[in-house]
Amino acid sequence: MRRGLWAALLGLAVLALTGCAMGESAPAAEAPLANQADIHFSQQMIPHHQQSIQVAELAAQRATSEFVKSTAEEIRMQETAEVGTMSGWLRSWKAEVPSTSGHSGHSGHSMEGMLTEDQIAALSAASGPEFDRLWLTTMAQHLGNGVRMATAVLASGQHTETRALAQNIVTEQNAQIAAINGQLAG
Template structure:
């Protein structure tokens, strides 16, 4: 992501999340996930966990979903600031589309984890993911700093921060595609890779 501007981008905070160890390969399930929408984001319809089809999962699937649930929560904090504070309609529209998409994805992922008998929350232990290099995440200090910005400064800071945030999602999704086993989780990861890459390109154009 060397192309995008870093003037107002706060340094990423390494947040180490859990879910990588101790989850045995078991029987669980995942529903199919629809493709990307017109805004370049995925929008899987929420599916009750009880409706999940049988399938197998491994620790990488559990780690991916637990980390992505937390990552989505951080992204939702960002876009909900922009929905009311961004100046340009195109920025507000993108933020609203991401809000809908990531809310639904988060509900779906939590449903899968519950169906597998796994925790839907990441372990707060800062060392739990050391073996996996940690998770670059958007920290509360960065979100708070964004909340204090206004006008054109807010838009520029928001776009830079969200570009970095979605880039992290792409990296996590590609790890799941490489190491995961559950077909539904891998399919979701592929759609996250495509949609977040499209969003990044859209935001780079907005930054000019």
């Protein structure tokens, strides 16, 4: 009798452990994987953010307006963190990660949504209040391009975290554009 009881208890223990192990893997299977739209978004948004960082660093060197300096620093910090996040996703998906060494590079300037080399050169050559005004108009355009890119992945992406980042980009960058437009109007 004892032997049957021990066998039953052992069977229950094995069943319980097997159930626990199966339960641990279920959430990972339920998480939506990235589709091509999610991958493309990160691969395009990384160089776009790198260019934002480049333009923000110009403001740190050339701006006279405290609004421009503080907005540039906010953009630089936020987008640097997002580049790290998207790079991590791409590595986890075993997808190509765009180079983040240096700035956006000349090849990225031809990508849709990027500022042109002439726009970057004009910013680099400007100074004082002229720089501030040019920076505001250029950054508003660049942020608007980022909003369009994020809106596109919201329509076709399936990776939950990518969609959350894209929604945050839409919200944050629209707010930054509104603040920039307010400065330009003032």
